[in-house]
Amino acid sequence: MKPMPPVQPISLARHGIDRDHLTRGQDGDLSEIWAAGAVPVFEHRGNLLVASGGLFLGDHALVPTAQTEVYLGLDPQGTRYIGISLDDEGRGVLDAALEASRARDASDLLTAPGDGVDSSEPVWLPLRHLAESLDDVQVSLACEIVGVGNWHRAHRYSPRTGSPTVPVLGGWVRRDPETGSEHFPRTDPAVIVVIVNTDDDGIERVLLGNNAAWEADRYSLLAGFVEPGETLEHAVIREIWEEAHLEVTDPRYLGSQPWPFPCSLMLGFSAEALSRDFAADEAEIASLRWFTRDELRTAIAEETVRSPSTVSIAGQLLYSWLDNE
CATH class of the missing domain: 3.90.79 (Nucleoside Triphosphate Pyrophosphohydrolase)
Incomplete structure (x- = not known):
């Protein structure tokens, strides 16, 4: 890769x-x-x-x-x-x-x-x-x-007492008036991954997934939330195994983007797939497909595949890979 x-x-x-x-x-x-x-x-x-x-x-x-x-x-x-x-x-x-x-x-x-x-x-x-x-x-x-x-x-109520909290520190903290405990804005880190397999001829393919909640022609990169007690790199490896039953190596950080819908920070990675054998988890991911660059460009142009826009880091990463020949 x-x-x-x-x-x-x-x-x-x-x-x-x-x-x-x-x-x-x-x-x-x-x-x-x-x-x-x-x-x-x-x-x-x-x-x-x-x-x-x-x-x-x-x-x-x-x-x-x-x-x-x-x-x-x-x-x-x-x-x-x-x-x-x-x-x-x-x-x-x-x-x-x-x-x-x-x-x-x-x-x-x-x-x-x-x-x-x-x-x-x-x-x-x-x-x-x-x-x-x-x-x-x-x-x-x-x-x-x-x-x-x-x-x-x-987060209008204290998780300790159930009492209504009040905004302080210019609206960036909520304080429990009974205990004085302070509660801060939440940000949930999530990894999103360009998964690439390179065959013996040097041809790269990217893996895209169709979420079970989406229309059948909509595909994007695989992503998932970081769990307590794990590194970002381990989250990449775990999420791809859980969603695609696919082993990946060499996670490399590429950049981040706030995604306040409602409170995520998307952390972009690339990773190398050891094979092209996969099994979609079917609960979250309805289907998975490998694409060469030419195949993906054709599918997007012919509107048989809807890819993410560059509003999201998913689209930014995907189009970066398309241009990275």
Whole structure:
């Protein structure tokens, strides 16, 4: 197997924000940051408010009360941003305020010129649809507030006492008011692997799998979560054995990407397969297929196989292998 180059930071892996942790403070009060001219970014259940080609950047007056606020950091120009993770009631309040503003401006919010992220009026879109439309600063903000917002929604109560926890440290920690114990945002590491077998003629083939929950023509790289007490390299070997009953060697780290759906960090690897004999586990993986580069290019072009897009590190790794001749 020809060694693959590191994955470049594109899509959700781009970074443009100084998280400015020293400004977060020790409690949940962000009044000083607001007073310094911070700009709000709005999130609701993984969707982001966008307009005119990027995140909708409103003002403090639009922020509904009793919402989760997270200090996200500052951009190279020194502008500070606060992420607003809205509950359902807060989303309704904000939408009503935007509708009232639209009515005053005599423009139609629902049929505004432009489409998607380019709409001239604010619309809600999921992060996956925005990953390649936002600049480095905005994709950083979006990943932060979606990931931390997901965590806040799922961890409102102390695992020790069951008591409601409160956000502190600029929204980056939740504290149990009874015990004082602090709880931090969760990130689940997962490995995703380009599995390659090289035959006696030097021809490389990549192994792709069809998840049992997907359409039959959709294929991607194999992946799985890292378990407690194991290294990343062992997770690669274990996951491929569990999903494909295939032995692999020489796991090599190629890069990573945040995947806040809800809280994963995808760690990209290549690995060499000792043979092309496999057995799909059938519970998670419905089928497995080996492809040469020419076979995969043809299948994608003829639309008999749907491959992952470059929004995800799966697509980035796969297309890197295709180009690595």
